[in-house]
Amino acid sequence: MSRRPGDSTVSRADLQRDETTRRWGLVTPSATRIGRPESPDGDLSENVRRLHEERHPAMEGYSRRAHRLEKLRLTHALCGSLGLTPWQRDRAIGTMIDLDLTAFGSQRAIPKVALVVIRHVVDREREHHLGLHDEEWIAE
Secondary structure, eight states, X not given: OOOOTTTTSOOHHHHHHHHHHHTTSOSSTTOOOSOOOXXXXXXOOHHHHHHHTTOSGGGTTHHHHHHHHHHHHHHHHHHHHHTOOHHHHHHHHHHHHHOOGGGGGXXXXXXXXXXHHHXXXXXXXXXXXXTXXXXXXXXX
């Protein structure tokens, strides 16, 4: 390896080549785009445009699937950090998957609802374990 001054710098030809290929490309370095127009004045095909705007059939229902996975992931993480039994965890996750969070209005944040569901599942199991669900036994 050479350690002479200027060896680690980008050559002028490489810099110019990089500027040439990117002069009409991405808006920001973090932007991800599929396909490029044929020229700087050109336009993307309708199929590629629909893909970028999430109107393509491949993207249909993505937000619903992502929301469902987010509920599953957060509930599973909370159950793991709280040390629930596998039965309690599965019960809480099953309940969260079935819940429509739009019914909760402004309180529909997934972690809040997941904690309430976990609390309910744990409380129900404790009631059954202690016999508090048996009205006749409590009345005696």
